[in-house]
Amino acid sequence: MSNDGANMNIRNQDNNCTRTRIPVLRPSLPDANRLLPYLRRIDQNRVYSNFGPLSLELGQRLADRFQVNAEKVVCANSGTTALATAILAITGRATSRRPLAIVPSFTFAATALAAEICGFEVIFSDVSAESWGLEADKLASFPNLDRVGVVVPVAPFGRPVEQNAWRNFQETTGVPVVIDAAACFETVAHSPHKYMGRIPVAMSFHATKSFSCGEGGCVVVDNEELANRVTQCLNFGFFRARECEYPSMNGKMSEYHAAVGLAELDHWTEKATAMNRVSQIYRENFSRRGIGHKLVSAPEICSSYVLFVSTTETEAISIQSNLESSSIGFRHWYGALHRQKYFSREPAQNLPVSENLSKRILGLPVAPDLDRDSISFVCETMDTGT
Numbered sequence: 295m296s297n298d299g300a301n302m303n304i305r306n307q308d309n310n311c312t313r314t315r316i317p318v319l320r321p322s323l324p325d326a327n328r329l330l331p332y333l334r335r336i337d338q339n340r341v342y343s344n345f346g347p348l349s350l351e352l353g354q355r356l357a358d359r360f361q362v363n364a365e366k367v368v369c370a371n372s373g374t375t376a377l378a379t380a381i382l383a384i385t386g387r388a389t390s391r392r393p394l395a396i397v398p399s400f401t402f403a404a405t406a407l408a409a410e411i412c413g414f415e416v417i418f419s420d421v422s423a424e425s426w427g428l429e430a431d432k433l434a435s436f437p438n439l440d441r442v443g444v445v446v447p448v449a450p451f452g453r454p455v456e457q458n459a460w461r462n463f464q465e466t467t468g469v470p471v472v473i474d475a476a477a478c479f480e481t482v483a484h485s486p487h488k489y490m491g492r493i494p495v496a497m498s499f500h501a502t503k504s505f506s507c508g509e510g511g512c513v514v515v516d517n518e519e520l521a522n523r524v525t526q527c528l529n530f531g532f533f534r535a536r537e538c539e540y541p542s543m544n545g546k547m548s549e550y551h552a553a554v555g556l557a558e559l560d561h562w563t564e565k566a567t568a569m570n571r572v573s574q575i576y577r578e579n580f581s582r583r584g585i586g587h588k589l590v591s592a593p594e595i596c597s598s599y600v601l602f603v604s605t606t607e608t609e610a611i612s613i614q615s616n617l618e619s620s621s622i623g624f625r626h627w628y629g630a631l632h633r634q635k636y637f638s639r640e641p642a643q644n645l646p647v648s649e650n651l652s653k654r655i656l657g658l659p660v661a662p663d664l665d666r667d668s669i670s671f672v673c674e675t676m677d678t679g680t
């Protein structure tokens with residue numbers, strides 16, 4: 295992620311070319327003053343990790359937000375470990391009978407890496423051009439389904455994945471499913487019953503996500519037994535006794551990260567309002583220019599992303615060059631993973647929708663304090679390219 299380009303204000307009054315760079319994302323997390331009461335509690339408790347009181351309180355407060363019981367939310371030290379331990383908990387490591395994991399190509403590298411950590415060989419599948427995600431109906435006819443140990447649908451940019459279709463898939467095919475809902479903190483909270491349930495959901499609280507504790511994440515499951523299993527997978531396979539009983543890792547959230555998460559929750563309404571205001575100003579600007587339909591932003595997706603969806607790859611290239619010459623940051627947040635160095639295989643797989651989306655979807659600058667002028671400048675720069 296990029297935290298460079300400190301000054302986001304545009305200074306164009308002196309002459310035409312003194313414009314400072316606008317970074318693609320400039321996160322803002324609780325400052326030292328907001329953290330202090332929580333740090334004092336850590337000093338008092340002298341508990342620093344191992345599902346300590348702050349981490350449990352964070353789990354409880356997240357559970358309230360997701361309208362589930364506290365024991366169904368387990369905090370982890372990253373979104374990647376949350377996803378990997380959710381996979382371990384529901385199905386264990388890959389076996390010779392079921393060595394494969396199906397993952398969409400259009401996602402962030404962590405989705406595939408989490409499946410690999412659990413021993414699976416990753417099979418990339420193409421996504422839908424409409425939803426940008428895997429489709430349960432289509433996968434049900436995947437030829438090698440009897441060799442698949444897990445399917446990991448992704449909630450693209452926080453656009454949430456409904457439980458229903460995947461629960462049916464899991465019931466009819468017998469293949470376990472875990473949802474990578476990394477950026478879904480805001481979107482699932484709107485209708486938790488639709489997006490939380492039998493299929494485990496893993497989230498990320500990395501600094502690039504709207505709700506963040508720096509590095510962190512959580513798993514949300516629908517029963518206490520599975521939650522205990524996730525806890526065990528995050529803690530060396532220990533459960534009650536100091537004996538490794540299960541494939542696992544160290545994925546526990548430290549009390550210091552939990553402190554940041556709690557302070558972030560204290561001021562969440564304020565932050566969410568600021569982030570949504572940025573999305574709103576983008577929408578107004580693009581609509582005024584008649585290109586509002588090419589923008590995808592909160593509340594449909596996570597508010598740390600404002601996405602411009604070019605009609606063609608050529609249009610995307612021309613827009614990128616305009617942004618570059620104006621020193622405006624942008625990012626292709628997701629790649630077509632099957633084309634990335636580590637994941638690519640010979641002969642190259644052809645997954646046209648993922649390849650096309652990865653080139654056409656451009657992440658634009660976002661920060662809770664991104665000002666109106668900067669946003670207008672971004673829109674103006676992009677409009678000349680269309």
Ligand SMILES: *Cc1c(COP(=O)(O)O)cnc(C)c1O
Pocket residue numbers: 372373374375401402404405448451474476477497498499500509510511
């Ligand atoms: C951010 C993200 C992750 C990884 O989360 P970390 O907390 O950075 O480990 C996984 N999947 C997707 C889709 C993401 O956007």
